[in-house]
Amino acid sequence: MEAPKKHDILNKTVIAWSLWDWGSAAFNAVATTFVFSVYLTSGLFADKDTSSEALSLGLMIAGFAIALMAPITGQRADRKGKGTFWLGVNTFAVVILTGMMFFVRPESPLGPMGALWLGIALLGLGNVFFEFASVNYNAMLGRISTPKTMGRISGLGWGSGYVGGIILLLILFVGFISPEVGWFGVTSEDGLNIRVAMLFAAAWFGLSAIPVLFAVPGRKVAGAEHAERETIIDSYKLLWGTIKRLWNSAPHTVFFLIASAVFRDGLAGVFTFGAIIAAGTFGFSAGDVLIFGVVANIVAGIATITFGALDDKIGPKKVIMISLIAMSIDGILIFIFHDAGTGVFWVLGLILTVFVGPAQSASRSFLARVIPEGREGEVFGLYATTGRAVSFLAPMMFGLSVRLGSYFVPEGASSQYWGILGITLILLVGLILIIPVKAEKAHLDTFEE
Numbered sequence: 001m002e003a004p005k006k007h008d009i010l011n012k013t014v015i016a017w018s019l020w021d022w023g024s025a026a027f028n029a030v031a032t033t034f035v036f037s038v039y040l041t042s043g044l045f046a047d048k049d050t051s052s053e054a055l056s057l058g059l060m061i062a063g064f065a066i067a068l069m070a071p072i073t074g075q076r077a078d079r080k081g082k083g084t085f086w087l088g089v090n091t092f093a094v095v096i097l098t099g100m101m102f103f104v105r106p107e108s109p110l111g112p113m114g115a116l117w118l119g120i121a122l123l124g125l126g127n128v129f130f131e132f133a134s135v136n137y138n139a140m141l142g143r144i145s146t147p148k149t150m151g152r153i154s155g156l157g158w159g160s161g162y163v164g165g166i167i168l169l170l171i172l173f174v175g176f177i178s179p180e181v182g183w184f185g186v187t188s189e190d191g192l193n194i195r196v197a198m199l200f201a202a203a204w205f206g207l208s209a210i211p212v213l214f215a216v217p218g219r220k221v222a223g224a225e226h227a228e229r230e231t232i233i234d235s236y237k238l239l240w241g242t243i244k245r246l247w248n249s250a251p252h253t254v255f256f257l258i259a260s261a262v263f264r265d266g267l268a269g270v271f272t273f274g275a276i277i278a279a280g281t282f283g284f285s286a287g288d289v290l291i292f293g294v295v296a297n298i299v300a301g302i303a304t305i306t307f308g309a310l311d312d313k314i315g316p317k318k319v320i321m322i323s324l325i326a327m328s329i330d331g332i333l334i335f336i337f338h339d340a341g342t343g344v345f346w347v348l349g350l351i352l353t354v355f356v357g358p359a360q361s362a363s364r365s366f367l368a369r370v371i372p373e374g375r376e377g378e379v380f381g382l383y384a385t386t387g388r389a390v391s392f393l394a395p396m397m398f399g400l401s402v403r404l405g406s407y408f409v410p411e412g413a414s415s416q417y418w419g420i421l422g423i424t425l426i427l428l429v430g431l432i433l434i435i436p437v438k439a440e441k442a443h444l445d446t447f448e449e
Contacts, residue, residue: 009152013144016215020091020137021157023208025165025297026201027130031098031123033271034169034293035177035201038286039194040123041276044106045116048280048416049402052273056395058120059272062127063392066384069132083136084213090133091209097126099202102195131384138380140216141368151316151365155308158361162301166294168204172197173290194286242382253370253379255437260363261386262393263324263430267356269394269423270327274349281338281417282345292346296353304357316362316369317439323359324431327352331424338417366439397422 030036041051101122108115145153176182176193186196247254278284278292311319330351337344371379398419405418 009149009156013215014153014156016211017137017140017144017153018157018160019208020087020212021161022164023205024130025161025168026205026208027094027098027126028161028271029165029169029293029297030172030197030201031101031126034275034289035172035194035197036101036119036123037272038275038279038289039191040104040116040119042279042286044191045112045119048414049406051116052276052280052402052416052419053399054116055120055123055276056399058117058124059127060392060395062124063390063395065128066131066387069128083139084217087133087136087140088209088213090129090136092206093129094126094133095202095206095209097122097129098205099199101198105190105192105195107190131387135380135384137212138364138368138383140212141364142371144216145368147369148312150368151311151362152305152308154361154365154368155305155311155358158357158364159301159305159308162297162304162357164204164208165297166301168201169290169293169297172200173287173294176200177290178287239382242379246379246382250370252438253367256366256434257382257386259430259433259437260320260366260383261390262433263320263427264360264363264387265390265394266327266423266426266430267360269398269426270331270352270356272394273398273419273423274352277334277417277420278345278349280414282342284342284345288342292349296350299350300353300357303354304361307358308361311358311362311365315439316366317434317437319362320359320366320434321431323355323362324427324434326355327359328424328427328431331420331427335417335420335424338420370439393426394423397426 104115104119176186176197181187186193275289279289307319330348334348401418401422402415405415409415
């Protein structure tokens with residue numbers, strides 16, 4: 001498949017690729033951020049602090065699983081030329097798990113805590129398969145773009161995710177979550193409105209993911225059909241060889257992987273716990289959270305697409321640094337003004353959303369610019385692994401900060417807002433780590449077997 005022409009941003013292949021990002025809002029925006037995670041920590045299953053800490057633990061365990069498996073799944077897909085196939089398998093695993101969230105209800109035979117842990121398990125497994133799918137998806141970026149268009153195409157894809165989130169959240173808000181009696185007679189009794197919303201989200205992702213599976217076929221790899229069966233041990237030996245070659249030929253790529261691992265976990269924490277803080281600390285209702293999510297996605301979508309052009313002009317590292325500085329300052333302000341009312345969070349929360357997407361998109365384009373053809377899945381697998389190797393940081397720092405805050409707030413008061421300090425600290429550490437990374441020394445032109 002030929003890459004788009006230098007200035008050819010909107011073509012059928014790019015649009016099909018971007019639709020996966022569009023559909024991924026069903027998991028990122030609905031399951032992880034604005035609907036299902038808020039439902040789990042709303043007090044229907046356990047008190048807010050207990051459920052928040054339980055969710056942190058579940059996501060931390062999922063992060064360890066991703067860290068162990070993501071790189072070998074990526075390199076196996078590379079060697080077999082089956083990146084597209086595994087994108088489909090992992091994506092539809094997420095679709096199934098999202099649909100199963102329908103069975104998480106307060107009046108479950110499992111009991112409230114049993115239902116809570118079922119929901120956390122589904123969300124955690126969904127994160128595992130979503131990251132596996134993202135490895136294969138991100139690996140396609142270099143095949144559908146050129147160095148002159150990579151930032152804009154990456155930004156377009158990421159921005160499409162926010163636009164998809166806007167539309168999906170509006171549909172769910174109008175159809176199921178806001179009205180007392182929604183479409184098809186759905187009510188909030190036993191969490192039915194949220195549960196039906198998860199079925200709708202699953203279908204949304206499944207349908208949106210189909211075009212890219214046909215538009216970007218797997219790469220043909222000579223001799224792949226005759227290759228010997230690879231064991232898990234073999235995969236890890238090959239992975240270790242990859243890491244050694246990376247260190248010898250392009251150590252600044254390793255530095256970037258470490259830095260991005262840290263700040264990307266902070267970015268994930270902003271989305272995972274931002275809506276929880278909005279509801280638990282600033283008093284947002286479920287409907288308020290959804291409205292905020294819609295507006296946040298509009299702001300984030302516009303900002304991400306706009307910053308994509310800036311990425312191509314000044315480079316992804318500068319975009320990342322600008323974003324991390326702005327978000328760190330904003331996180332501290334949220335902590336300081338935690339009791340100032342919903343209006344303050346509307347302003348400060350939206351400022352956060354301006355910079356989350358550009359930092360994520362620029363991180364993806366930075367790596368895609370330096371990977372040689374045929375090694376995308378392998379290196380993006382390391383990208384996922386290094387990220388998930390520290391993915392316990394955001395849940396852990398959020399949980400520890402909430403616990404630490406409990407010693408400083410009045411008895412009986414919630415310390416949930418202290419969690420933002422833990423997330424902000426991670427962003428600051430990521431910023432410090434990326435400062436010495438030199439893009440010109442991160443190219444993998446000599447990355448050979």
